[in-house]
Amino acid sequence: MKITGDQQLIKKMNKTIVLDTIRQQQPLSRADIASVTGLNKATVSSLVSELIESQLVTEIGPGESSGGRKPTLLLFNRSAGYAIGVDIRVSDMLMLLVDLEGTVIQEKILPLVDSSPETVQNQIRKHINLISKKTPSSPYGIVGIGIGVPGLVDEKSRVVSSPNLGWDTVSLQDSLLPGFGNTIHIDNEANAGAIGEKLYGAGCDSANLIYLSIGVGIGSGIIVDGELYRGTSNFSGEVGHMTIAENGPLCRCGNRGCWETVASEKALMDKAAVLWKGSSIPNLEEVILQAKRGDERALSLLDDLGVHLGVGLANLINILNPELIVIGSRLSLAGDMLRDAMLRTVEARSLSYHRKKTNVIFAALGIRSTALGAASMPITSFLADPDVTPVVPSL
Numbered sequence: 001m002k003i004t005g006d007q008q009l010i011k012k013m014n015k016t017i018v019l020d021t022i023r024q025q026q027p028l029s030r031a032d033i034a035s036v037t038g039l040n041k042a043t044v045s046s047l048v049s050e051l052i053e054s055q056l057v058t059e060i061g062p063g064e065s066s067g068g069r070k071p072t073l074l075l076f077n078r079s080a081g082y083a084i085g086v087d088i089r090v091s092d093m094l095m096l097l098v099d100l101e102g103t104v105i106q107e108k109i110l111p112l113v114d115s116s117p118e119t120v121q122n123q124i125r126k127h128i129n130l131i132s133k134k135t136p137s138s139p140y141g142i143v144g145i146g147i148g149v150p151g152l153v154d155e156k157s158r159v160v161s162s163p164n165l166g167w168d169t170v171s172l173q174d175s176l177l178p179g180f181g182n183t184i185h186i187d188n189e190a191n192a193g194a195i196g197e198k199l200y201g202a203g204c205d206s207a208n209l210i211y212l213s214i215g216v217g218i219g220s221g222i223i224v225d226g227e228l229y230r231g232t233s234n235f236s237g238e239v240g241h242m243t244i245a246e247n248g249p250l251c252r253c254g255n256r257g258c259w260e261t262v263a264s265e266k267a268l269m270d271k272a273a274v275l276w277k278g279s280s281i282p283n284l285e286e287v288i289l290q291a292k293r294g295d296e297r298a299l300s301l302l303d304d305l306g307v308h309l310g311v312g313l314a315n316l317i318n319i320l321n322p323e324l325i326v327i328g329s330r331l332s333l334a335g336d337m338l339r340d341a342m343l344r345t346v347e348a349r350s351l352s353y354h355r356k357k358t359n360v361i362f363a364a365l366g367i368r369s370t371a372l373g374a375a376s377m378p379i380t381s382f383l384a385d386p387d388v389t390p391v392v393p394s395l
């Protein structure tokens with residue numbers, strides 16, 4: 001019998017459903033999959049055989065019997081391939097090698113001597129080569145690379161603007177691809193962070209969440225009904241430029257009183273420069289340390305920052321009514337010192353019906369949210385098409 005296009009499509013969809021069920025509910029038997037998905041047992045059995053053949057699924061010892069023969073349990077083969085996640089920051093880059101479940105296998109923090117596109121691309125290329133040499137052997141090798149960039153990334157994956165890096169229309173994908181025959185995904189760093197927290201961190205159980213990336217500036221990734229909200233031009237989430245004080249400090253965007261002029265790491269450092277006038281100005285880590293030791297200046301700086309954070313958060317809670325807000329990136333390091341002032345302000349300024357179900361926390365993945373989310377993008381693409389045969393791609 002000739003298989004028509006539609007039948008092939010349905011088979012592919014069913015295979016994806018079976019693979020997703022194994023990934024989410026492992027370990028489980030073929031009979032469990034049939035009962036969870038509603039597919040008949042013969043279909044499940046044939047699709048599972050194909051998944052075992054392509055090494056995406058493995059069998060483990062028998063599970064508990066409910067009467068007859070003990071069933072063989074199935075596991076997703078998380079080591080069938082690997083992905084690289086890159087978080088390009090202002091003065092350094094975080095690179096991770098992860099397995100197909102996002103477990104970190106290798107981690108590198110690389111200082112950036114300068115942030116010109118050429119230097120960054122060369123660094124990425126060089127270290128992808130180094131990482132790939134140390135990647136454990138696997139049926140699919142490195143399935144792709146995900147890169148989070150602090151700037152606006154359009155729907156064609158071009159970085160159209162990154163004031164922090166000084167970039168203006170840079171196509172990382174085109175310049176990296178000739179050397180690497182893998183799938184390369186580029187996204188805004190806060191979008192990648194939101195995906196990272198949703199898949200692997202604090203947001204696993206939340207369908208509506210906002211991830212706030214607070215470092216030099218403030219960006220956000222907004223997840224609505226489990227999906228990233230991208231906006232009309234892929235530029236959603238620039239909450240750092242929400243006006244908080246009409247005549248406040250001048251922002252790098254040209255506006256005055258943007259949220260990031262009062263609630264970012266840069267805002268904190270600018271104030272520290274005034275307070276520590278004449279002596280060496282502490283960095284964020286030193287301010288946190290001094291606050292823990294009871295230094296009044298450091299304590300008041302962090303308290304002020306918590307209040308300013310709370311003002312913006314109250315706006316977001318009132319507008320979007322999220323279940324969860326995750327604060328990540330550099331400022332999550334100061335979470336313990338900011339929390340009280342921040343939550344006090346949220347309590348005082350947000351609408352009571354809105355905040356009732358909103359939880360505000362600091363990132364579970366710390367400074368890894370973006371790199372992990374970036375790495376998950378090629379993994380998601382790879383697993384969306386489980387009709388694959390093991391071929392180790394050459395890097």
Ligand SMILES: [Zn+2]
Nearest residue numbers: 241251253258
């Ligand atoms: Zn601004």
